[in-house]
Amino acid sequence: MSNPERTYVDPSINMETEAYWEGTAQGKLLLKRCCSCGETHFYPRAICPHCLSSDTEWFEASGKGKIYSYSIMRRAKIPYVMAYVTLDEGITMMTNIVESDFDDVAVDKAVEVTFRKTESDHSLPVFRLS
């Protein structure tokens, strides 16, 4: 059973992150990896936060992961599930869990990426139980 969803506000898009949002528009979740230290990071930056190298590259994530933690915002007009999801690629990102009965959401459950349109028609990655 799915729940009604709120309108998603637009992300801020800048020259560091436009490739990420171009990826989501094509249904792809892109991450940044450092060619110098090899670490993947999130949110994506021009400069690796682990070693400050500017030699970073985009790659497509599997879109699969597990719920690291969540909180069901029950006092909102349209309640929603705030979550951190740890991707198979090893980074943890903020997101919402959608298309799922609130009672089914739990830490460590497997999830997969899907996308939602924002106010100005950008694509926002969200996750559903897989």
Add this chain to the structure above:
Amino acid sequence: MGRSSKAYIAGAFEHPTRKAVDKTIAQLHAEVALGALQDAGLTKDDVDGYFCDGDVPGLGGLSMAEYMGLNLKYIDSTETGGSSYVLHVGHAVDAIAAGKCSVALITLAGRPKAEGVVSLAARDGDGGKLPERGFEIPYAPVITNMYGMAAMRHMYEYGTTSEQLAWIKVAASHHAQHNERAVLRDVVTVEDVVNSPMISDPLHRLDCCVISDGGGALIIVSPEIAKTLGDRCVKVLGSGTSIGHLNGGKFDLTYTGAAVSGPIAFEEAGLKPADIDYASIYDSFTITVLETIEDLGFCAKGDGGKFVSDGNLISGVGKLPFNTDGGGLCNNHPSNRGGMTKVVEAVRQLRGEAHPAVQVPDCTLALAHGTGGQISARHGSATVILGRNDA
């Protein structure tokens, strides 16, 4: 005598208001400054250093310094949210020790209640300039669901329960019943907390702090000046600060920056958690207290739930009396920034001036800890360790 101290807290003042409909923010700053100066036995013209957060009216401390007529040799407006004022104590001590100033004033004031704030969204400032904005704001993070995620993860990893978190509010309420200015004075039970409305799982309404107006101020002075002011001066024995953040997407929500700031402060003081007679612990939510107590070393990571249960934080009952003014959970959370009142109550305890019903007998060593921002994202942490004049 006793332990050495590079500087002393000579004045401490908490504004009595909880809803300031008829006062401006600048006016509140001046009122708390005057209150702390009178408490110290000093005047405005003695102040040569000023410390405030980045949220005051004006650019840094410029407008407030002018409003209050301060003539300064030293200024610091480091902004780390609700932890700022605890951090400012450490910075003021260091500035005094370096000879840059000798009487430092720290102020906090705000009026969210009068301005009708009912809940807090995550910071959305700077529009597109905030680098993380696009990866957070569309998901609708607010303060309660962000802290809710920290609590949920702690429960998952360590089996912490809502009932254990509730004990933190219960202890605060036992203290607040004696504070005539507290916003919430009714003693509550574990059942009251877990049966209060769910705000954002697993945090209930009574897991949250109050929203209130007001503020507070502190006066930090050199040892030479402290000698002239008598034995109400409190020693600053150690201080530590840190920033916790999401570390490029590799983080652990069960830890806070207190795991860094606490050990720094304890090391400088030459003390350990077991030496502390009283602790003021930042309490925006019950989970904030639980994780901070673990990170400061009062118990092992994961044992916080057991540690806070059964009244262990209640003065006269438990081993670690905390937030004896009722804290942010029951008394006052002026301007949504609780660090100032944490230091003020610790000073009251060390002077023996807390309410008699909650005064810790022979209170000699105290700790105050501030947290600013969100423990489930980026946040400031600041710890100070304080000693009675003869400690």
